[in-house]
Structure formats: C-alpha cells, structure tokens
Amino acid sequence: MVKRNDYTMRDVARLAGVSVSTVSAVVNNTGTVGPDLTAAVQKAIAAINFSPNEGARGLRTGRTHMLGLIVQNITNPFFVDALRGVEDEAIKHGYEVLVCNSNDRVDLESRHLNALRLKRVDGILLAPTDSYAAREILGQDRAPLVFIDCIPTKASVNCVVTDNFESCYNAVRYLMQLGHRKIAVITGKLTHSTSIDRVEGCRKAMQEASLSLLEETLTQGDSHIESGYRIGLNLLQSPNPPTAIFTLNNRMALGVLRALNELKVPCPGRVSVISFDDADWTDVVSPTLTTIAQPTYEIGRAGAKLLLDLIHSPAERALREPQQILLKSTLCVRGSTGPASGGVPGAVPSVVE
Amino acid sequence: MVKRNDYTMRDVARLAGVSVSTVSAVVNNTGTVGPDLTAAVQKAIAAINFSPNEGARGLRTGRTHMLGLIVQNITNPFFVDALRGVEDEAIKHGYEVLVCNSNDRVDLESRHLNALRLKRVDGILLAPTDSYAAREILGQDRAPLVFIDCIPTKASVNCVVTDNFESCYNAVRYLMQLGHRKIAVITGKLTHSTSIDRVEGCRKAMQEASLSLLEETLTQGDSHIESGYRIGLNLLQSPNPPTAIFTLNNRMALGVLRALNELKVPCPGRVSVISFDDADWTDVVSPTLTTIAQPTYEIGRAGAKLLLDLIHSPAERALREPQQILLKSTLCVRGSTGPASGGVPGAVPSVVE
DNA sequence: CTACATCAATATAACGTTTTGATAAAATCA
DNA sequence: TGATTTTATCAAAACGTTATATTGATGTAG
Incomplete structure (x- = not known):
C-alpha cells in the first residue's frame, strides 16, 4: 500500500452516511450542522485520517x-x-x-x-x-x-524599509565627533535604493561639516565579502589612507576586517571601522565591530x-x-571605532539610539 | 480595475476560436496541434497575458x-x-x-x-x-x-547526512597528535542523531588512546550561542581546565570564543578550540577558528x-x-589549535581531507 | 387548519485544468 | 473506388472542494 492517503470528502460522507455538503460544512464549521451529524462526521474524519485538499479548496475560493x-x-x-x-x-x-x-x-x-x-x-x-x-x-x-x-x-x-538616510547621517556624525575627517565609504551596488539612500545620508553629514571630499573616497562594492576585502586592501594601502572606513553592509565589513587583519593595521588605532547591519559575530571578531543594527x-x-x-x-x-x-535603526558602538589620530576624543557611548 | 488577472483557458479558446482542449494541448505542447492553430493560440495567450493556474492543474494531475x-x-x-x-x-x-x-x-x-x-x-x-x-x-x-x-x-x-562519527574521530585524533590529553567536548542536544554520532566518534578516538576520561568533560549544550558561552565560562574557570575544547556545532563555538575573549585566556596558548561547522567569520575572529566543514x-x-x-x-x-x-567533511586547520602545553608539537597540516 | 417562516440537510453547479473517447477530415491502401 | 488507417480537433467527464438553490420537515402565526 504505497499509495498516498488521498481520501476525499466523498469518502468521509459515505462513511458517515451524510452528503458531501454536510462534510464540508462541518470541516469549515459553519455552525449549520446538527450536533449528532457533526459528531458522526468528525468520527469519520478521524477514522480515515482525512485532511482536506487545500489545492481544490483554493481553486474554488480563489485563496x-x-x-x-x-x-x-x-x-x-x-x-x-x-x-x-x-x-x-x-x-x-x-x-x-x-x-x-x-x-x-x-x-x-x-x-x-x-x-x-x-x-x-x-x-x-x-x-x-x-x-x-x-x-x-x-x-x-x-x-x-x-x-x-x-x-x-x-x-x-507599499513597503517596509529602514531609515537608511538618517542612520547613515547619524553614523557619520558620530565618526566626525571622534575627530575623523577623512572617511571612506564602501557602498553596495548603487542600483539598490538602500545604497543610494545611505550614501545620501553620509553626504549630507559630510557637507554640513563642509567636507565635500566624499567623492574621492566613495567606492562601490557589490555587498559581498570579497568586494569588501578587495576594496579594503586598496584603501589601506593607498598613499593617503582614510582614518575611518564605513561599510554599507555586513558582508563587506567581514571583508574589510579580513584585509585589516592581513595587513596588521591597528584598529581603531590607525583606522576606525563601522558597518551597517549587525551580526552575531560582531562581538567576537577582532576588533569587535561597531555597527548600525537594523530591525531585521x-x-x-x-x-x-x-x-x-x-x-x-x-x-x-x-x-x-x-x-x-x-x-529606525540602532547604533551599536564597539571596539572598532575610536578617536582619529590627533582628533577630538570625546565620550564614547556604549549603545546610542 | 484592481481585479486580479484571472484569465482562463476558456478566454484564450474563445479569443483564438478553438476549443479549450486545444489550448491545453498547446500549453503542454503535446505536439498534436497543427501549426496554424498553434500560432493562433499562442497569439491569444500573449494578447491577454494568460498564465495557467497551477492549482487547478495540480488538482487534475495530482502533482x-x-x-x-x-x-x-x-x-x-x-x-x-x-x-x-x-x-x-x-x-x-x-x-x-x-x-x-x-x-x-x-x-x-x-x-x-x-x-x-x-x-x-x-x-x-x-x-x-x-x-x-x-x-x-x-x-x-x-x-x-x-x-x-x-x-x-x-x-x-532515506537520508543525506555528514559522516559525523568519522569526522569527530579524526578531529580528536588530530588534537591528540598535538599532545592534548584533556579534551572537553560540548555537545548539542543528545536527542539529535548528529550529536549522538559525533560524541561516539570522539569516544572511540579517546578510548583507542586509553583515555576514557571523556565522561567528566562531556557537557551538553543546546546548539545555541548562549549555551556555548555559559559552558565555555565554566570549563575555563574550573580548577583543572581542559587543554582543548571541541564544540560540536558552529553556534556554540561562537559562544566559547566569547567566553575566551572575555576571560582573556590565551588561545591556542593555554587552550585549543576546534568546532564542527565552518562559517564565513571563522577566519576573521580572534583567534581564527579551526573547524570541521560540512558539505552544507x-x-x-x-x-x-x-x-x-x-x-x-x-x-x-x-x-x-x-x-x-x-x-564526507573537511578539517580546516586555522589558528585556534596548537600544541598542548608540554605536549608533542608535530606537523600541523593546513587543510586535511 | 392553512399559510408562512425557520431550519437542517442535500443535490447541483461551479472553479480551471487534463484526459479520454468521439468525430470528422484527410491520407493510405487494396 | 471503397475500405481503412491516420490525423487534427473537440466535447465531455473528471479532479476535490465550496457556494447556491432546493427540498422536506418542523414550528409559528393568523
């Protein structure tokens, strides 16, 4: 008996001695079936372990x-x-x-x-x-x-999204408070509205501080680990490296950390790192990573x-x-961000809203 | 016109001037329909952007x-x-x-x-x-x-699983080659066949080396980060701590690393760590983590x-x-495993099959 | 005691496909 | 040419549900 259990309402009806409509009424308990028949039907259903075919139901109801x-x-x-x-x-x-x-x-x-x-x-x-x-x-x-x-x-x-603009605006302001002036941003693909909005947030914060140098230090990745690694290496080895790197997603941050460890660049001593997206490894990596946690x-x-x-x-x-x-998102300050060399230290909050 | 696009084969048939059966035959290209009618039907389908209702199809075909x-x-x-x-x-x-x-x-x-x-x-x-x-x-x-x-x-x-027994057997032998004698094992729930098999693999390797002390150092977690952290703290703070910890899944390893960092226990200096399951953060954490990678x-x-x-x-x-x-799984040797203090160093392969 | 609601149960027609068997037309053969 | 096969098309019957209309039966009001 390998055959699938494909009992139908007809089987139940036959077994309970009622009509198919009655079975349906019981299954959908419309409340229009008398107590005795209801019991009989339920017993029959249990006996053959019947389960209604949702596909057929969907065909009829459109759901x-x-x-x-x-x-x-x-x-x-x-x-x-x-x-x-x-x-x-x-x-x-x-x-x-x-x-x-x-x-x-x-x-x-x-x-x-x-x-x-x-x-x-x-x-x-x-x-x-x-x-x-x-x-x-x-x-x-x-x-x-x-x-x-x-x-x-x-x-x-109709949509549900994080306030990407404001999150990044705040993050960059936080970095600037720490004295950072040369901030590199590694974006995801600019065909994503998320990337676009995040970059705009960064730009606004920079412009308010009369720092329009953003353009030269803005690099486009593809949201994957590998691109973070590659771009991270480039940035860190450039003649005039940034004092802070802001990666616009968590996968790329992993890549940057890899580059950082590989080149043995002290962090946050020589460069601070902050990333969009929290993850469960952020407090185990070295250094622990400052992030912007989305309400995923x-x-x-x-x-x-x-x-x-x-x-x-x-x-x-x-x-x-x-x-x-x-x-709204949450800024989670951890070990990877610190004062820029020669910058203004300032109090570092542990978790800011 | 908010109404869903719910054109049916009947609509297509009417439009193409053929019967429903013919439309069906064209859709499932049975090859029994003449070229002229086929074209007409396809044109009609395209005209109203018809797509067959899989639910109805499933009702009929049973798939x-x-x-x-x-x-x-x-x-x-x-x-x-x-x-x-x-x-x-x-x-x-x-x-x-x-x-x-x-x-x-x-x-x-x-x-x-x-x-x-x-x-x-x-x-x-x-x-x-x-x-x-x-x-x-x-x-x-x-x-x-x-x-x-x-x-x-x-x-x-019918099943597809990793060779858990052998993987663990090999991993423990690898640790013993490094001179470890006191090896703690943090298991997942013992109601999982995976945990059971893994523990057995460990046990066999230990027994072959006449080390039956496994029992005292075998602790049951629940496969989650928190349990790894808690058990890790206990082990590391015990009066007679193990020289190696083997976590039987990746989440718990994350917890152990957290405990390790928190207590500032040198790894692999004082304790080596190895974990089942690879992950994309294993080479970014500190120390980088030796793992058994499953073909996930x-x-x-x-x-x-x-x-x-x-x-x-x-x-x-x-x-x-x-x-x-x-x-089969793969042993990925990284930074978290090293010779036991006073143990036999031996050559450390970078990646062993 | 008829007329009219109320109610429980049912028969029947959908829903949108596929499949079977029938039909007519065209092609093959003797 | 007439008989027979092949081919292309279609009508109709499923598939397992739900929804609508219909049927009796029972109760209530005039």
Missing part, C-alpha cells in the same frame, strides 16, 4: 493561503532574520511562505515572480535586486505586493503584516495610498 | 510541483546553505520550495508537517528537531520523505535530488531499500 517571499540573497543573515519575521506572521494567520532566492540576479528574480504567479500566491514580499528594474514590474497586475528593504526608484509603493526581524514581520492587510481588504486597498513604513 | 523543507532553525547558517542546495535543485526540475522553520520545537515541526500535507506537496525534506520523536512520523503515509542532517533513531530511512550546500542538493528521484519513480520506491547518503 491559496500562500505568500511568496523573494530575497536578494538568502546567504545574507539580514534576509534570514526578515524571513523569520515573515514566517512567524504568516503562520499566525494560517499562511505558508514560498521562499525564493534571486541570488542578486534580476533574471532569476523575474523567473521567481512568474512562478509565484503560476502558483497564484495570495501576496508577494519582494526585496528587489535592482531598484530600476523593479519599476517595470509595477504596472503588471498581480497579487498584492509589498517591498521590503529595497524599493523601486521614484515610485510610491521586524522588517519581515511588518512587511508580512502589511501584505496580509492588503490581502484581506482589497476594497480599501484600491482607494488607499500605498503605505510606506520606515523603521 | 503540485512543490517541495516542503522543514529545518530545525533557519538562524543557523548551516541550514541556509542546505536550503540553497535544495532550492537550486528544485528549480532545475520546475519545483518550488515551501520553507518551514520549526525553531527547535517538535510541536511546530508537526504543525508544519500537517500544513505541508494539506498543501499536498509532492515531497518533504526534513531536518527533524528530535530523533526520537521523528520515529513516530515514520509510519504515517504521506508524501515521499527524505531526512537531512539528522535522522530518526534506529530506523532505516551539497547536503541540501543531494537531499532534494534523492527526493525528486523518489517522486518520479514511485514504483521502484516501493521495492528499493531506503537510501542512505553519507557525505
């Missing part, structure tokens, strides 16, 4: 109870945390989540988008790989869509929540303006 | 083209890598994967198991949270099931492959004995 989540790169712990948030919220409402990894490739992303459409998921959470490319998927009519982390350029969409889990949770809202109130959705949720 | 993946804890990068392997293999065969995080809770695990059953996924990949509890789900008839990483006790099942991605990939095999040949499956795939 699949599935959410799609497409992330740039599941290798990044940021997205794993977000995934946890999404899943917790989804489960709470009886949804399952289809996880897709676009691996930083826009072609894979749209392939996944298409697969999710075939599957008729009830809604989609998307962390797009390219903010420009993402604009094009906007017009198409598909399931409700919520962007997380990264958003399409110049478009008003919350981004996922809030995103799923917003999406489920949209799903459950399609009427309002049409009317309402897209909702943009902006979350 | 949902979905795989379920249940992992112990998605927070552990090990499972993320496995997930990547699963997804890559799944996509290649036109499957999507439903990811479930049981969060180390056996009740959540079975809840997910049930949800996957409702969804009628074509197969399930399971990294069970408890090897004893996992035995109970064995009898039930559900979709084809493949275990990864961790398996039910005393049961012959491959575990997922091979698991998915085996599962798809089972799905596509249900006839053979009934006959064939369950298939157990055992993968």
